[in-house]
Amino acid sequence: MSAPNMAVDLGGIQMSNPVNTAAGTYGFGWQFEGFYDVSTLGAITTKGCAAEPWPGNPAPRMCDVTSGVMNSVGLQNPGVRGLVAEAGEYLAGLSEKGCQVICQVAGHSVDEYVAAVELFEELAPWAAGLEINISCPNIAAGGCAMGSTPEGAAEVVRAVRPRTSRPLLVKMAPARVVDVARALEAEGADALSVINSIPAMAIDVHTRRSKLSRPTGGLSGPVLHNIAVRMVWEVAQAVDIPINGVGGVASGEDAAEFILAGATAVSVGSANLFDPECAPRILAELEEWVASQGVDDVNELIGAFECQ
Amino acid sequence: MSAPNMAVDLGGIQMSNPVNTAAGTYGFGWQFEGFYDVSTLGAITTKGCAAEPWPGNPAPRMCDVTSGVMNSVGLQNPGVRGLVAEAGEYLAGLSEKGCQVICQVAGHSVDEYVAAVELFEELAPWAAGLEINISCPNIAAGGCAMGSTPEGAAEVVRAVRPRTSRPLLVKMAPARVVDVARALEAEGADALSVINSIPAMAIDVHTRRSKLSRPTGGLSGPVLHNIAVRMVWEVAQAVDIPINGVGGVASGEDAAEFILAGATAVSVGSANLFDPECAPRILAELEEWVASQGVDDVNELIGAFECQ
Amino acid sequence: MPTPSPARVHDAVVVSNVPVASSLWRLVFRAPRLAASLSSGQFFSIAVPGEPKQTARVPLSFSAIDYDAGTVETVYAVQGPGTRALAAMAPGAETTVLGPGGHGWSIDAATHRCLMVAGGCGITPILSAAVSMGLEGMDYDVVVGARTGSAVWGVDRLVASGAGNVIVVTDDGTAGAKGTTVDVVESALPTEKYDLVLTCGPEPMMRGVAELCAEWSVACQVSMERMMTCGFGACATCVVPTDHGNVGACMGGPVFDATEVVW
């Protein structure tokens, strides 16, 4: 049997395979070139960038918890210009080699999102799509403060949608996902990334303080995988636009679960940090699984979960 | 130094210590008598019971996931009369020995909740309080279908509140906890149990079917602990009634995190199933921690999390 | 109050743990108080530390007990994360076991002649039943089914226990006859005078055996496998539908009278 077709269309982003990376866990991509040829992935998503640089939160920004980590990075980023200066050439080359580059967009307010989108339009012609992050749990304004209600989420997309003709993804918070997804689809989002990290809290019981520099942080890793699969499944039944499944992917089986639940693409997140060689392995395992299912195209398996 | 005071008041339920058990993970209590003297715990919460017996869902009702389990028991229960016939005498004795018995109440509709509360009023004089379960993720009607919005949650409590003068707890779903908690407080709930298991999905990628007999189930165990701590902290800041922290407690430190985040009592859940001797150990560890904090009363530590 | 399970948490130390057939492993561990308390067809649950994907204990039957050494033997199939992690436990590894669990085979001394039917890793509780019956000098035959020859284990031990006939069948005919255990039962029941059938294996197989027993009015006991979270009656995750409602396999089973089970 010949190798199955692995190419998918994520809301207009033509990926050679479904494996993408999750924003904030993959830097700007070049960090992984020492481990493998990044262009073998279907897409990468770059760290969320705003129009102007953000310093992020103070340390400690990370703590270990059961089967995962919590972070409070708070979207430290060099701004769109900084990204382009640091990695523009590299990312343009990556895109030429057939790996799609999705640039994540951050903002504290609708105006900031618009400003960042406009800068990407101007400076990043190589970007295959933009992902609007309305779900960061670690910033005081913007992020999940806006993205956790259908109204707040819709407002952001309504404002940025007219500013770009490129595929527009929205990174969703793990809250009220069905209502928010419907609102985002109605505003013209081309695809949805489901989900961002889940707000959580870890207290050092000896000092009585948070283990992070903020009271709460974002939980990620294998710990949230089954919650994310459920949310992808719920969203897939509610909207017609494609979904990028994110949360706890560390193996081909984890990725396959998302695809069966209805995801077109799958982002590898924290696993990149624990196991920097994992993404190509996950792709290989996924391809093996597709072949084992007796189909010749991964697209036949999207949403192929069988309700008993 | 003498042993610290561990007695707490959970919305009118006088507990000799903060350790409670989570409904559905502790049967009717007698199942643990072979492992230790159950009356040493501050309280136990019995499996949710409805006015009439429920058969629950078909097998498989449980699967293992990373650092936890998922279940779709669906509130199988013998009905209030069945509970009283099976365990009434035992529970009355437990209550006499100073361990408070909290009876959980299940229903598919407001009327069924009311009917169950009335039966408990009639048949279970030994119950120190009733816990209304508006958060089961595994039933088609009632449960979290009603408890995930402030309106639905309020409706149930409005109906049952006048039927009992005993302390009324409400077991909350892990959704919109601040809004729901405020609504429940306004309707006269005496305490809140935060949280029930989180809806999640596990797919067998070879058969493409759910690992449970339903598409989704409730995730529990260490995997949801840090999410539950965050929710307890959010609820504690929003309401003045006491909180019973539930989710992933497997050690005294886990219990201590809930108390620092604002919980008055703490329920041990799935850990009872993996490690049936754990509850008294958790109590001992908690007491040790209280002493280590240089206070002579656990009440001084409730909500003593220090925001930096 | 109803009687709580006699199960307790016992320390256990792995004595040996090796593959004995394709994907079947044989584990022997020392846990004297558990060993002394188990009876044939009961189960125990073993904690597999260090495997994040297996938080609950793994429930297992036992195949033999060495009372002098205080050890328990079990034969298990490597299926998923739990049993994979179990197979990785080396001699000397420490863990805890919970048991005894449930009730086992109920074997009446008046039984005339028994047929045991094991499919796959169902061999484990069947072997312990054979050993018990052998010690009592009872009359029994055993059918052992497997996918393929390399997956067959236990025939020597069954013979040594005192079994009359030990009949092997495999799906692909690479050992014994080609066919299923149900085929063997189908041809045996009309001709041989069995008054009891004990069976453990995949549910469709046990159902087939149970239906034949009903047809020929032979008493039949089935050992049901269910995902178990606790193993002592507290969680209701292990139910088997019976004609008197859902019954927990960990307390009301794992062995059921086949006529009670609603297949």
Added chain:
Amino acid sequence: MPTPSPARVHDAVVVSNVPVASSLWRLVFRAPRLAASLSSGQFFSIAVPGEPKQTARVPLSFSAIDYDAGTVETVYAVQGPGTRALAAMAPGAETTVLGPGGHGWSIDAATHRCLMVAGGCGITPILSAAVSMGLEGMDYDVVVGARTGSAVWGVDRLVASGAGNVIVVTDDGTAGAKGTTVDVVESALPTEKYDLVLTCGPEPMMRGVAELCAEWSVACQVSMERMMTCGFGACATCVVPTDHGNVGACMGGPVFDATEVVW
């Protein structure tokens, strides 16, 4: 594009792993390619399989390398779940290590005389610095601080490396003088002619040393500890505030020029 980290994932086998002082353990593992690539003050990150509470790798400095054997030595403090699980790894245990990470001490051959200041498990990268300087025949003294005498480790090795003075201080005076490393630095800087100070230990200690160095205009390098999720510049969880903004400790450190750090 900027230069990616030279870190790679290497297989590692534990050679020995034993306590050497109160709560300090010494681990030697074999990973020849890592051993060949590490330079003094750099770090590596080790995976601790089987501990659900430690998903990220544990970042550690090294104290010595045996190039012939292909082994790396590290001395670590048992603090929480990660290092507890590390301490449970027996000889023969297999895992993976990621490295080399970051940039280490930058030691100029023109350095006249160096003072090294180690607090607690900060001894680890200080010992490797001492060994390097010793091999170059350079002139250096070392201050070793600990809470108490039983927590002191490495004095013999420092002496053997060729250190001039090795001064021990403990908080409780049970070994060496009673006091802190900062006290020693405070009295040494005005009188002795050091032109470089290297320090690793608790942040308040390093800050104290850095302030004294600034006062006496002595170059000072500090090895900063930060929670690290990746160790190769991808996640921004390891930042140290510097006068030119937040800098990741895993790529821009762990060794920083003390004057850059905003304490």
